[in-house]
Amino acid sequence: MDIQLKRGLLDVCVLAAIKNEDSYGYRIIKDLRPYVVLSESTLYTILKRLEAASMLTVRTAEHEGRLRKYYHITAAGLRRIEDFRNEWKEVISIYQFVTKEEGHA
């Protein structure tokens, strides 16, 4: 999909991916794949950004001898999703403006 359109969606996608259960990088990418494809470099950049914005917290844990970083959503992260939902009305009105067929003459 169009990279610019993606930009406004990726952050909330990642937050949504850890909303119900803590998760880690590799799994987030797989879970999101049906909806959006993102590379590792993109994901880890986003995770750092969201952590800096206190929208998630990180915890390192060992899993079968390998270290994993588990990400946990915070109240601010949940609020971010809520803000996104609230903005959706505007997005829909823009979509309708862009796609309306008034000049079919």
Next chain:
Amino acid sequence: MDIQLKRGLLDVCVLAAIKNEDSYGYRIIKDLRPYVVLSESTLYTILKRLEAASMLTVRTAEHEGRLRKYYHITAAGLRRIEDFRNEWKEVISIYQFVTKEEGHA
């Protein structure tokens, strides 16, 4: 609205604003105001970009002693709007993923 979310919408908004009738900078901004607010510097950057991508053509005309640049959408510009419409299914599926309430426990 969130600037990142805006990014994927602005180009098509501008194209939609000239879809049915040629228009010029100042008027495009006013016409779009109910849907998205954008500054002049942003608009003219977008217009240049869309012209470079052959999605619109420019014609300079005098209007009451003042020069105006009128923008006219091309077939490629119309196709761009069509592509946007086709991508919307993906956007909706992302929106549903992000906002679904499965973990209300």
Next chain:
DNA sequence: CACAATACTTCGTGATACGATGTATTACGC
């Protein structure tokens, strides 16, 4: 023992929205 899959990291680049600022002209109030 090579190769894929898992897991995380860093670096550089190109795209782009926006504020600040500038240039002109017309219109309006006083």
Next chain:
DNA sequence: GCGTAATACATCGTATCACGAAGTATTGTG
């Protein structure tokens, strides 16, 4: 007739950000 707003277009610099490329290290698997 003079300032101020509105109209109209333009340029510059900056911050944000998705991504490819490349790297490190471990665990299977043939």
